[in-house]
Amino acid sequence: MQPKETVTVHFGEEEGDFFLQQVNRTSPFEAYNHYHSTYEVYYLLSGRRQYFIKDSMYSVAAGDLIFINKHDVHKTSVLGSPQHERIVINFSDAFLGDGHPMFRPELLRLFERDRHQYRLKPQEQWHAEELFRKMTDEIKQQEDGFELSLRLLLSQLLLFASRLKDAEVPATDDPLSPSHRLMAEVVKFMNAHYREKLSLPSLADRFGMSPSYFSRMFRSVTGFTVIGYLNLARIREAQALLAKSSLKVADISEKVGFEQFAHFNRTFKRMIGTNPTRYRKWNS
Structure with missing residues (x-):
């Protein structure tokens, strides 16, 4: 019998300076509604999910990248089949924000946009997933300087996302009731x-x-x-x-x-x- 949940990577705490978790679920899962003092990046590797963020509902598909600002209320739930795999990153200002030597204000403006969802094209998906893969490798190996490498990789991810065109997700692909x-x-x-x-x-x-x-x-x-x-x-x-x-x-x-x-x-x-x-x- 296939396990209901397989956690591939789990590092840090959601309210800590840096948190990364990759999980594959095969049974229904509903995240409780919550908000926290850290920035959140959510990437769906497979499956479909429904996401409530702040005051909007999103239909999330594999290859979608989601950005949630500090203190924004959010909740994810089942949309169709419960099977899905996703990566979540949470990070604090102390890790990459205001006051940190590597802080660049333009990278965090991404979290202040009205839009939270970006539907990546195949080449963009490959690039994002390669950055996530490098982060998970750093966490698994934890060689000297791995936290610096995580900061650099996260900065690359945010820079990549800040350059994405602000095009709407097609309405025809929105099954929300x-x-x-x-x-x-x-x-x-x-x-x-x-x-x-x-x-x-x-x-x-x-x-x-x-x-x-x-x-x-x-x-x-x-x-x-x-x-x-x-x-x-x-x-x-x-x-x-x-x-x-x-x-x-x-x-x-x-x-x-x-x-x-x-x-x-x-x-x-x-x-x-x-x-x-x-x-x-x-x-x-």
Whole structure:
């Protein structure tokens, strides 16, 4: 019997300075919805996947290269057959970002583009896969200077991707259902209006559905409850304001859409692991 999951390479931690994992799966797998403080590069070697990133849904095919910025919410799930093989790289600013001697701002602008997905042509696939192969070889052998080699290879990958033409993936090759497209529109609306008094009934009514059906569809597509995603959007904005502004914590709570300060405090601590005041002290 064929194994359900074969991990070819696993190096580092997702929230560490550098993480690379190559895995082949033959049974259904759904990544939990999450975000992290590292940049992510996702490459699908075989199969098909569905990807929810920030406020958009993508149909991902073999040879597609995906770039996810720090703190962007994302989730991958089954699309058709569960069999797929993929490579994921996560890296921090300390590894290649601002402040590092090899830092080049133009390489990281790739993660700030509105588009996350690039469908590579055969020659481009070969080039990208050769860079990934060299990285995995460096990790397996771990000879002197292998971390420097990883930085150089990652820089080459980002430079290659930054030169890709910004052409859209053909719509004819997009099998996403109407419900997935609709939920993407819902997420975009929530991202734009989370500061307002939104509720499950009001959102369901706006998009012409019963609250129970709307709730089930939203969770099925995004992996979040409606309120869970709303709170996530608000807390992420609160994190930015705590780190970059001098607003009082109570004013931030109100600004991001919480009606009760105590609710904001509880939600922030549950999601971030510390209270807003301590978070500001550590990050400002």
